Amino acid sequence: MSLLEVKHVSKRFGGLKAINDVSFLVKPGEVTFIVGPNGAGKTTLFNLITSVFHADSGSIHFEGRDISHLTPNGAAEIGIGRTFQLVKPLRNLTVLENVMLGAFLRTSSASKAEKEAAKVLSFLQMENVANLPARGMGLPTLKRLEIARALATQPKLILLDEVVAGLPTSEAIKLAMLLKRLPEWGISTIGGIEHVMQVVMRVADRVIVLDHGVLIAEGVPQDVVHRPEVIEAYLGSKYKEIAL
Numbered sequence: 001m002s003l004l005e006v007k008h009v010s011k012r013f014g015g016l017k018a019i020n021d022v023s024f025l026v027k028p029g030e031v032t033f034i035v036g037p038n039g040a041g042k043t044t045l046f047n048l049i050t051s052v053f054h055a056d057s058g059s060i061h062f063e064g065r066d067i068s069h070l071t072p073n074g075a076a077e078i079g080i081g082r083t084f085q086l087v088k089p090l091r092n093l094t095v096l097e098n099v100m101l102g103a104f105l106r107t108s109s110a111s112k113a114e115k116e117a118a119k120v121l122s123f124l125q126m127e128n129v130a131n132l133p134a135r136g137m138g139l140p141t142l143k144r145l146e147i148a149r150a151l152a153t154q155p156k157l158i159l160l161d162e163v164v165a166g167l168p169t170s171e172a173i174k175l176a177m178l179l180k181r182l183p184e185w186g187i188s189t190i191g192g193i194e195h196v197m198q199v200v201m202r203v204a205d206r207v208i209v210l211d212h213g214v215l216i217a218e219g220v221p222q223d224v225v226h227r228p229e230v231i232e233a234y235l236g237s238k239y240k241e242i243a244l
């Protein structure tokens with residue numbers, strides 16, 4: 001059975017079709033990346049899957065259940081975690097305490113939340129900053145903190161919105177190699193990413209390409225990046241070298 005099933009989903013903002021009849025499936029344990037330029041509709045799609053917005057038409061099923069009309073909290077409770085494109089931790093709390101806020105979705109016990117948060121921080125190789133205040137952390141740490149907070153909610157599916165954006169390539173690849181291991185924890189992943197094709201090529205089992213809200217290609221990365229319509233519509237000639 002599919003973990004997530006997005007069927008003919010559309011979302012308008014006034015006259016703009018931000019998502020236009022998009023359908024795709026995510027299987028358990030799969031890492032899917034959604035690529036597309038600024039304004040392609042990646043964040044809107046994440047907002048629809050997490051019920052921040054509701055689709056104008058179409059349906060979204062998670063583990064066979066229609067989740068088209070949940071609340072964002074309801075989506076988190078059934079196991080859909082997410083990160084936000086703009087990272088905004090509580091600056092006066094420590095890194096560990098910020099991650100514990102995620103863990104409190106599943107427990108009201110501070111010691112259990114701390115244990116879960118510590119486990120996630122260890123996976124993300126962040127033990128050395130656990131007890132430091134989030135204030136003053138650089139972007140690479142803040143991006144990892146955002147992932148850690150989402151992982152601490154113990155999701156079955158995690159939506160990562162531009163988690164490597166703005167990171168130096170070496171840092172982005174290091175983080176991507178960690179993300180590739182999420183299926184070992186039973187977590188499926190959907191990453192949204194603007195370009196950084198080196199990350200997509202290394203991590204993704206499947207790639208979906210969005211262009212102006214329309215799904216224009218889908219498949220394994222090695223195949224998708226070679227398709228003329230993808231190179232033409234999205235990657236452009238400057239990415240041709242990486243892709244080919």
Ligand SMILES: Nc1ncnc2c1ncn2[C@@H]1O[C@H](COP(=O)(O)OP(=O)(O)OP(=O)(O)O)[C@@H](O)[C@H]1O
Pocket residue numbers: 013016018036037038039040041042043044045085194
């Ligand atoms: N709440 C909103 N109200 C009106 N228009 C919106 C809203 N959210 C997104 N849009 C518009 O919908 C389109 C898709 O935006 P979206 O943020 O989903 O794209 P994106 O692929 O995430 O882009 P980026 O790479 O810049 O993050 C854009 O034209 C955007 O301006």
Ligand SMILES: [Mg+2]
Pocket residue numbers: 042043044085161162
């Ligand atoms: Mg976005």
